Amino acid sequence: MAQRQAAQGIAGVAAALRTIAQQTGTWGARPLGSLITSQPSTSFAAAFQCEQVSPCRGMARGSPFTGFNPGSWFDYRKIVYPDVYDANESLLCDRYKTHGTVVERFQPPQPYTNWNPLLDPELERRVKYWHTWFWTSLVCYRSLWAYRKPQLQQRMLDAYKNVNAALATGDLSLAEPYVSEPMLQRLGGEIARRGRSTRVEWRLVGEPDPKDITFVHGAVVGNPMKQGRLSFVQWTARIPSKQVVAVYDARGRLLAGDPNKELDVVDYWVFERPILKAWVIPRPGPQGATWRLVDRLQV
Template sequence: MSETLNFQLRSAYAIAKLRKTGYSKNKFYIEALELYKEINIMMANGDKKTIRKNVTERMYSALKNEIKQREAMWGSVYWEMVEPVIKIKTLQARLVSSLKSLFFFVYALSIIGIDRMDLNKAFIQLTLEFLTKQKFEAYDAKGNVVAGDKKKEVLVRDIWVFEKSLFHTGAYWRLCGRIEFPTKDKIQPAL
């Protein structure tokens, strides 16, 4: 079986398993877009405390470090997403065992197996592509503009991985990873 076909079958299986829990693509896209906006706003505001509930532990550590690095360069940041969104697309769905969910795999397009003896003890991960227009501006400690221009819209392509437990009642989607682009493929970096 070809690698591409195997990848597609695993993705389809994960979506079928997710649908049994009441999954709706449209409902998920609304929820994922809201998380996307909230997390970007929290990042811009340097809100490390509130962001924690929306991300996995590993992602929290990475975002906290990003905020710290950004705050060393800039006093504050303005961020806005211009609606409507240009595109949201599911790139991959996969099931990950509860043990493997503790580690986010840096390259989200790899194929990861789960414990076939206990498929109910799995997490589902959905990799989404967001194509949006955004406004960004950064300020120094005195409030002077040092980067960006909030009057200009910039086209931004982000790929985020969301995760949800299939075995916890009341589980909700959280950001568990972001895919970084090689420099030549990057439209514009996110915050």
């Protein structure tokens, strides 16, 4: 009798482990989109709630763990999409779309003035820039889903062309997808101060290669409430280009620039994106977040 009970116990444990493995494998193989469309969890106890039956009856029906669903007690959606399924994170993301100001303004490297570079303050500043650049890169790769530097460089180049075209033509709809709301208002102010009587011609002489855009400074800052995972990443990009600029008055007289002269221009633009910091599982959110221009530095 004891041997029979022991055999039944071993068979029940084996059936339970087999069922858990099957359910876990099914959960792990689910497509990414199912993380959003799945039903919300209830509680840990609900995952294991089952009909009260005798051991022999339970083993006859398969296993008391039949229908085990890890998502019922472990809400993985709050980890991947906290801006959707976490009330606090959702409130922060809705309230703070941008940090509003540049965390630290970049200054181009200056020549060393001390015969010993180790004693020169310029060396300390360059090391600090390198440290913040490395930290910002690490945060981006660990926190942002599918973060790739070439894609960001292309995004910056598109923003550079469209923002300059918007300033030249006065059509802010060209710049709107690429700039933050405060920056859009500043661009509108520049166009208004220039007046409708002034006409600007602007064009790039050959489109720059995205690889020529370099990230010279980075910064990561938390949200103003200093709560949750919501943070902001800022990259200062060095954008070299060849341009032709000419400004005319209402009568067509040339006021500034030269339509036949190419200018070598180097701009420093600051781009920002809200992120949900992570170290293990990168996140795609916040919903609708993208890299946008927040300032143009005068250096």
